[in-house]
Amino acid sequence: MQQTLERAPLSRRTIARIVQVAGLFTVVTAVVPPRHGRMAEVVEFVPAAGVLSARAATIVVGLLLVYLGAGLRRGKRRAWQVAVGLTAASIVLHLVKSFDYDAAIVAGVLLVMLVATHDRFTAEADQRNRWRALSALAGFAAAGFVLGFVEIGIRVDHLVGSPGVVAWAQEAALGLVGLDGPVEFHRRFAAELVACTTGACGLLAAGVAMILLLRPGSRRPQTDGESEERLRRLLSRYGGNDSLGYFALRADKSLMWSPNHAAVVAYRVVNGVSLAAGDPIGPESAWPEAIGAWLGDATRHGWTPAVLGCGNAAGKAYRKAGLDVVELGDEAIVDTDVFSLDGRPMRGVRQAVNRMRRAGYTCRVVRQSDLSETDLDAAVRAADQFRDGPVERGFSMALSRLGDPRDAGCLLVLCSDAEGKLRGLLQFVPWGGSGLSLDLMRGDRTADNGLTELMVVAVLEAAPGLGVRRVSLNFAVLRSVFARAEELGAGPVLRVWHRLLKAASRRWQIESLYRANAKYLPTWSPRYLCFPTARDLPRIAVAALSAEAFLPTPRLRLRPAHKKRAHEPRSLETRAHETSTHETPAHENSSVGKPSRDKPSRDKRERAGA
Incomplete structure (x- = not known):
């Protein structure tokens, strides 16, 4: 039985919008001056540098919540996890920056809603993004630590007393998270400059790491010798149905087979878009199963499915599976x-x-x-x-x-x-x-x-x-x-x-x-473009341009295949x-x-x- 495209549930779309609105609200609370007297109350418990760092961090958290909306709409599990973490952090930040109880309560309600709807976010994440995020976090944090340490060394004459290099290191490390260390300066300006440098690097490290962690996943081409041989057999029988069928043999395309291996969809994942091309290969009676398997795979990973250049019969099959269809040309x-x-x-x-x-x-x-x-x-x-x-x-x-x-x-x-x-x-x-x-x-x-x-x-x-x-x-x-x-x-x-x-x-x-x-x-x-919703068209256009190499990406020169080394793409x-x-x-x-x-x-x- 054909599997149709699983549309994002209304509740999931609503949750994503609420999170984005909450993100904008969080940014506004950090930009608007605190109520009269609140700042004086805060500085009794939190150093001024910590308050400034908390306000900057609140802005970053708000922007990241807005950024998370797209991932939440697609049911990304990792987007939900990050949203929960950021929302919990925003509760603390609202209190630290100005004892903003109202904003903290709003964040708490949002946190409860996210926890209660955890079962709606099940799309798998790309494990490689985790290591990229950790590398970015470590790299920017190390750069901020070194810069802070050097700044303290340059201003050694302005230090109170004679703190050792261990104290310098503690000051630089704590500055990454917006806290004061054991080093004191004669001039407040020098202390604030070190705090701003380290704090900015710390925020940059966290922000870049979050963005890399939430980047759309990809998939390496998954075509082995057996799959290619099976595909060539299908082309020998059904290759006359579509002029683009032979291009399914490209080395950078993956194959999604129907459960009985009677038909196959050739595709490539680009920036979170599962991009198929041409018609499914095989008898038309087996197309629904292959299309359903491909759409199911896209749903499991939170990818946006799209089809470039399919024919009339395939366009009808994809439309029956839940995709919209528009004519691209002839x-x-x-x-x-x-x-x-x-x-x-x-x-x-x-x-x-x-x-x-x-x-x-x-x-x-x-x-x-x-x-x-x-x-x-x-x-x-x-x-x-x-x-x-x-x-x-x-x-x-x-x-x-x-x-x-x-x-x-x-x-x-x-x-x-x-x-x-x-x-x-x-x-x-x-x-x-x-x-x-x-x-x-x-x-x-x-x-x-x-x-x-x-x-x-x-x-x-x-x-x-x-x-x-x-x-x-x-x-x-x-x-x-x-x-x-x-x-x-x-x-x-x-x-x-x-x-x-x-x-x-x-x-x-x-x-x-x-x-x-x-x-x-x-x-x-006529040839057609198939896509889930009009909202997805910009992402699909970028992915298609990237796949076709109209956006800057490394490409290799054409070489005779029979003279290539085995490892040469x-x-x-x-x-x-x-x-x-x-x-x-x-x-x-x-x-x-x-x-x-x-x-x-x-x-x-x-x-x-x-």
């Missing part, structure tokens, strides 16, 4: 049986191809398994050379490797100039038994205009002889907006939306990528099929985001993957 699919360069609509492509052929450019269309090791090494070196910049982009619609013996069924298009020099290449992955899906596109930017068109036409013309009937080229983000805006009677809302996208296209070339796809006269197949290439989270990648097969950084020429800027 995939360009060319039927090779009817493709032809004849006719006026193909005039631009035909002229570009003829110009390149007259210039002596030729294309070789060959399976990877039929290439000699020398030719394959040359193709890998050329692909690396043609890429502009160190960043390798891709996740949802890219394989991120070239030359791996396991990908012997991939098709390569190698384009050489009149002198026999390799000037461009394409890689297509299998799409079932009779289809290809564009994965990588690279070209020499000094080559003549028309290089991309020549390579694409070469594979389309050779496809029938290879038994290929359909070729997936690029993805056009929000294609329907551009197409409908050109129709008679387009409404004002559509025209405004069209203007906004045209403005965005100046940076990301969204419109030009759509038009580049359209010139091959493809059939358009593969590079992450991009096929950029995606939507708002896709920039035209280095080998592109997409049409989102910024223009490709590997475009072979001016013409190729119009292609989603030049």
Whole structure:
């Protein structure tokens, strides 16, 4: 039976909001001056430095309570534990900073509520965050201790008496928690300066440690040899259902199988978002079980589930499981049986191809398994050379490797100039038994205009002889907006939306990528984004951008897999099929985001993957 997405209970959402409101209230109580006479009462029992430290700590606690709201909404057990600890600490801090009994009572009520609802927060935590938090706490605390110790040493002439270095160490250590030590200064300013330095470092250590402790968890790729072999068997039977199915073999994706291993969801956890891509692999009748297992795993860990670029049938399955679905754009699919360069609509492509052929450019269309090791090494070196910049982009619609013996069924298009020099290449992955899906596109930017068109036409013309009937080229983000805006009677809302996208296209070339796809006269197949609630979209967008390498993250260069050392991770290439989270990648097969950084020429800027 299909398991639907477990929505956060209303009571849990309410608790999270109450905690956030209480956090804001805590901050306000620390900023607002205390009632008349309260401070005088406090300083009789607590040193002035301790009162100031308590007020600063109260602000930090309040901000952390606000930060905890997201984790509490997702049922994070660790977020609940930290909230309980901070709330208990805030009771003491309210009393220390100004005998604020009202605020302390509010904090006490909040603490009772959290304890009473402990069973609603069961999501597992990432154990690695605990050690990161401890390292940060120790590091900042040590830095504060050293700074305080040095400051005392610099002002040794201002000390009362002759306290030894042990007393200095006690003063610096106690200052981290806002307390006075055994060292006394002739000047109050010197004492306050040491107290501020150590106290600030102590608060910084606690705050950073808490943030690291509450960071969204992640998961290392969990695909062993047996799982990959099982996945390849599924692809051999059901890979023709989705052009993105083969990309489930990426090294950085994990696999979530249905209980009977009849279907699987390929995903990756990025910043607390469990990000799946494409359709589940397997028979549609087994999809609900695989989707339910994936959603259940996300719920257990407090991750936000999201799906990038699924098709129509999968979109319905995910919606039935409880996710919302919106259209991202359309995939360009060319039927090779009817493709032809004849006719006026193909005039631009035909002229570009003829110009390149007259210039002596030729294309070789060959399976990877039929290439000699020398030719394959040359193709890998050329692909690396043609890429502009160190960043390798891709996740949802890219394989991120070239030359791996396991990908012997991939098709390569190698384009050489009149002198026999390799000037461009394409890689297509299998799409079932009779289809290809564009994965990588690279070209020499000094080559003549028309290089991309020549390579694409070469594979389309050779496809029938290879038994290929359909070729997936690029993805056009929000294609329907551009197409409908050109129709008679387009409404004002559509025209405004069209203007906004045209403005965005100046940076990301969204419109030009759509038009580049359209010139091959493809059939358009819609692709969708699935998500729990609109509130989660910002987090999902950041996670998708990170996965696709549009946010700064370390990436590796593309290397021939059969020459790698066993411990060497593969590079992450991009096929950029995606939507708002896709920039035209280095080998592109997409049409989102910024223009490709590997475009072979001016013409190729119009292609989603030049």
